[in-house]
Each structure stands twice: as C-alpha cells, then as structure tokens.
Amino acid sequence: MNTALILAAQAASQGSPMPMIIMMVAIFAIMWFFMIRPQQKKQKAIRAFQNALSAGDSVVTGGGIYGTVKHIDLTTGKVDVEIARGVVITVDKSYVFGSVQASQQNQGK
Template sequence: METILLQAQAQQGSGWTSIIMMAAVVLIFWLFMIRPQQKRQKEVQRKREALSTGDRIVTSGGLYGTIRDIKETEFVVEIAEGVRVRVDRGSVFPAASDEVTK
C-alpha cells in the first residue's frame, strides 16, 4: 500500500518538474537566440542613424555607393559618377571597407 502512495506522490511532482524544465528551455532559448539578435538589430539601427552625406554604404542588393542626400525615409546614393539612385533607409548598411571600390 505504501508503495502505491509513494508512486502517486512522485507522479504529482512530475507535473511541476516538466513546467520548470520547459521554462528553463524557453529561458535558455531567449538568452542564446533572441537577445543577441535584438542587440544586433539595435546596433545596425544605431549605425544607420549615424550615416551622413559622403559616407560609403552598401545596399541590401549589394550595390556600393556614396550618400549624396538624406531624406526622411530614403537616401540618394551615387553608385557611379553621375548615376544616383534613391534607396530606402532600411536597405542601407555602412560599407565595411573602401578597398572594394579600388
């Protein structure tokens, strides 16, 4: 009889154990996946807001150019001498190096 009662008590505790384990998995997932991605997004946004006229950039499509004008939602980028295109702010990243264009 005591064995049955002990088994019943052990089974009741397993409900809490599974909830705690699930919470731990969610916490670990958040710490290693979601939080670093949020930090990277904030850093990219900060760099994008710091761009000014004359800065070298690369678009999400892979075009390198120089910012010639800054508007509210877009940049005017010169990709070749005399060739200017309008580019949405969300698709522009600071160029890693100027060696690519040489």
Template sequence: MNTILAAQAAGGNNYSMIIMLVLMFAIMYFFMIRPQQKKQKEIRNFQNALETGAKVVTGGGVHGEVKKVDHAAGIVEIEVSKGVTIKVEKSYVFAAAPEQK
C-alpha cells in the same frame, strides 16, 4: 496501492516539466532573441547616423557612397558609379562598406 503511488509520482513530474520549459525558453531568449535585438538596434543606430560621403552597402548588396540623406522621408541617395545615383529607403542600408585596398 501501486496505482496510488504511481499517480503521486506522476504529479511530481508536472513541476519538473514546467521547470524544463521555462529553462528552454530562457536559453532560447539569451542565445537567439536577445542577440538579434542587439543587432537590429545597431543597424537602426547606423541608419540614423548616416551622413553624406559615407560608403555603404544596401540590403541588395549594392555598394556606393551616400550623396544625400533625407531622414524625415527615410530616403537615401547613393552614388553607385560616376554620375549614377539611386534612391533607396534608409531601412535598406545595412552596413558600412568594407575598406578596399
């Protein structure tokens, strides 16, 4: 008799376990995945709006001023010093350079 009652009680735990897993996934989605997707969208919009003269920072930490943007090829020419320009992939330009005082 006790084994039958124990088996019935254990069956109810399956639903609570499923509910807990769903809740954990929902929490993970709203606190980890969704903010990361928003950040990636902001970076993508920034990269698509790049214009000549903008001060930027690349993924490697190189600061410079945009001299030429080729959106079709995905290439950005950045002047890092007077007369020194480098070509980088547009996807490696992550942010606007902070204003220096």
C-alpha cells in the same frame, strides 16, 4: 470501484508538473540568450548606424550594392546612393545596413 482505484493510482503516479515547467523555462531562457538577445543587439547597432548616416558615407545596401550616400531625406526616409560616377539610386533608409569599411573587416575574419 476498481475503476476509481485505478484512476487514483494513475493520479498518484504522475507526480508534480513542476519538473516539466522548470524544463520549459530553461529551454526558453537558453533560446533567449543564444538567439533572441544577439539578434536584438545586432538590430540596435544597425539602427544606430542608420540614424548616424550622413552624406559622403560609403555604405552597403540590403541588396549588396556598394555606394556613397549623396543625400538623405529625413521626411520620407529615403537615401540617394551613388553607385557609379553619375549613377544615383534611391533606397529606403532602413535598407542601408552597414558601412563599406565594416563589411570589408568582417570578410577578412
């Protein structure tokens, strides 16, 4: 009988789980606004840049290589980038991250 009273008292003292649920939702919302949402915006901007890529654009690859786009093969998703006079490398279109002008502006900040 004492055990039943002790269990009933513990159940009554625990209260509602609602504050814990509200706190978890608040933490997720804060994470979404400060981490996930800005990353999604950045990815969207990179994808828009990659889709607007054309021959003659000065670009920076994911490996940090600066060059000029010479040819884009839309069927395979490969881009030929000239990194020096007469030196052309082929990279995947998804590894061309930005223009040279944008990267130089970011370094000046």
